[in-house]
Amino acid sequence: xxxxxxxxxxENGTVIEDKLEAESEExxxxxxxxxxxxxxxxxxxxxxxxxxxxxxxxxxSQDFLxxxxxxxxxxxxxxxxxxxxxxxxERVTDPTFQKALLSxxxxxxxxxxxxxxxxxxxxxxxxxxxxxIRTGEQTGDLPEIIQRYxxxxxxxLALRKKIKSAIAYPAFLITVSIIVVLFLLFYVxxxxxxxxxxxxxxxxxxxxxxxxxxxxxxxxIYFLIAGIILLIxxxxxxxxxxxxxxxxxxxxxxxxxxxxxxIKDIIVRINRTLSTLLKGGIPLVTAMEIIAKAITNRxxxxxxxxxxxxxKGGGTLSAAFEKTGIMPKMALKMIAVGEVSGSLEEMLxxxxxxxxxxxxxxxxxLTTLIEPVIMIFMGIIVAFIVIAMYLPxxxxxxxxx
Numbered sequence: 001x002x003x004x005x006x007x008x009x010x011e012n013g014t015v016i017e018d019k020l021e022a023e024s025e026e027x028x029x030x031x032x033x034x035x036x037x038x039x040x041x042x043x044x045x046x047x048x049x050x051x052x053x054x055x056x057x058x059x060x061s062q063d064f065l066x067x068x069x070x071x072x073x074x075x076x077x078x079x080x081x082x083x084x085x086x087x088x089x090e091r092v093t094d095p096t097f098q099k100a101l102l103s104x105x106x107x108x109x110x111x112x113x114x115x116x117x118x119x120x121x122x123x124x125x126x127x128x129x130x131x132x133i134r135t136g137e138q139t140g141d142l143p144e145i146i147q148r149y150x151x152x153x154x155x156x157l158a159l160r161k162k163i164k165s166a167i168a169y170p171a172f173l174i175t176v177s178i179i180v181v182l183f184l185l186f187y188v189x190x191x192x193x194x195x196x197x198x199x200x201x202x203x204x205x206x207x208x209x210x211x212x213x214x215x216x217x218x219x220x221i222y223f224l225i226a227g228i229i230l231l232i233x234x235x236x237x238x239x240x241x242x243x244x245x246x247x248x249x250x251x252x253x254x255x256x257x258x259x260x261x262x263i264k265d266i267i268v269r270i271n272r273t274l275s276t277l278l279k280g281g282i283p284l285v286t287a288m289e290i291i292a293k294a295i296t297n298r299x300x301x302x303x304x305x306x307x308x309x310x311x312k313g314g315g316t317l318s319a320a321f322e323k324t325g326i327m328p329k330m331a332l333k334m335i336a337v338g339e340v341s342g343s344l345e346e347m348l349x350x351x352x353x354x355x356x357x358x359x360x361x362x363x364x365x366l367t368t369l370i371e372p373v374i375m376i377f378m379g380i381i382v383a384f385i386v387i388a389m390y391l392p393x394x395x396x397x398x399x400x401x
Contacts, residue, residue, distance in 0.1 A: 004028050004044055008037040017122060018293075021242075061160075063094050064124075065153050072146045081114055100124045113137055127290050128273060135280045145280050152276045159268060159356055163261075166363040170370050177378035184385045185214050192389045206388040242298075249298045261362050266300050267327065268355045275348035285311055300326065317344070330354070 005019045006028065022028035025042050032039050070091060074084040085105040092098045100121040107117035115134035118125040129149060136145030193211065196203060203211070217224065238244035253259045270291055277287035285308060292304035307320035318336040321327040327335065331351045338347030 004042050006032065006039065006042045008032055008039050010037055060094075061153065061157055063092070063097060065150065065157065067092060067097070068146055068150050068153070072143060072150065075143050075146070081108055097124055126294065128277065128294055131277065131282055131286070131290055132280050135282055139281055148276055148279055152272060155272060155352075156269065159265065159359070162360060162363065163265070166367050170367065170374060173371065173374045173378075177374065177382075181378070181381055181385065184382065184389075185217075189214055189385075189389065196392060204388070204391045206384065207391055210385060210388040246298045249300075253297070253299060257362065257366055261359055261366070262297075263300075264355045264359050264362070266295060266297060267331070268352045268359070270295070270300075270304075270326070271331070271348040271355070272352040275345045275352070278345050278348075284317065327351075 004022055004025060005017070007017045010016065020028060022031070025044065029039055029042055032042075067088060070088060071084060074087060075081075079087075082105060085101060085108065089098055089101045089105065092101060103121065104114070104117040107120070108114055113134070115130050115137055118133060119127075119130045132145050132149050133142070136142035139145075189210070193214075196207070196211070239248050253263060255262070273291050273294065274287055277290065278284065282290075288304060288308045288311065292301050292308065295301045295304060303324040303326050307317075307324045307326065310320035310323060311317060315323075316336070316339055318332050318339060321335065322332050331354075334347045334351055335344065338344035
């Protein structure tokens with residue numbers, strides 16, 4: 001059955017954009033309307049969805065953090081929501097973010113709650129954030145909720161920064177090495193090609209291989225570029241399908257070393273997000289459903305769905321995680337203790353801290369290992385090119401001598 005993308009509004013005002021498998025557009029519309037939802041649109045998911053609209057940029061995490069810090073300061077100062085929005089609209093520099101804030105201000109002025117107004121802009125305000133704001137509105141403790149989210153966002157940004165920093169230097173080494181190789185092949189090598197044209201003997205095998213490679217790249221360069229672009233497009237299209245995305249996500253998690261780091265990163269996000277939501281008074285099942293939608297890896301998201309079903313059936317969080325294999329054994333023990341002692345939120349945060357330390361250690365080991373490997377590998381390639389270029393000259397000098 002085909003997949004359909006849709007946008008609906010629930011009875012409580014929550015706006016949802018998602019995709020579902022259905023026999024037809026009419027069948028899906030009847031199903032959604034039967035659940036009491038207001039349907040904005042339904043469209044078949046296919047190649048037509050692969051457009052520039054798919055790449056619309058949302059606000060950066062740093063912009064979102066700055067917005068929340070300023071919003072918190074204004075609310076603590078006693079300013080109403082509308083007055084705060086007036087100030088924030090002027091301070092936000094991102095056009096997309098600014099447009100969303102203007103829309104929110106208009107909706108709130110028309111009588112909508114802040115959370116409902118924000119839910120109409122999922123690219124800017126994630127469901128986790130909207131749910132937290134809604135809880136803050138219901139409990140009357142909005143400043144505390146925003147403060148908790150700021151703390152959560154800072155910790156997640158710090159973890160992302162560590163991962164990016166660990167990747168930056170190896171990426172720099174690879175880039176420099178590639179530039180050096182291209183310089184040797186396409187700037188230095190042509191000079192030697194003219195010299196070899198008058199070479200009386202058969203060129204050494206290494207030199208012939210090198211010259212053939214350079215000639216092939218030069219003559220087929222446009223075909224190679226077109227092939228690479230086509231391959232990237234096909235991979236993007238394949239990954240956009242449910243089956244392709246699932247295969248891709250499974251492959252990513254199975255990568256040596258890197259896959260383990262990715263899994264630990266997801267575990268940190270699950271536990272830290274769950275802790276933040278539970279502290280905000282959001283029920284466990286609702287919190288898990290929000291997290292399942294936020295996790296982009298289909299394999300983990302599917303397991304979270306299974307865990308939610310177990311919890312709905314009366315199972316504990318630790319039992320659900322154990323049956324679905326999401327958490328490591330130590331984490332399961334800590335969650336079980338947290339459930340018994342009533343300190344689940346604290347235990348979830350502790351698990352996140354432990355996993356972050358393990359990520360730091362693995363990143364350090366990976367960086368320490370990968371740097372010399374890159375240097376050795378690229379050194380061998382450069383050495384081969386240099387030797388292949390000079391080998392005929394050495395042979396000729398030896399013959400003359």
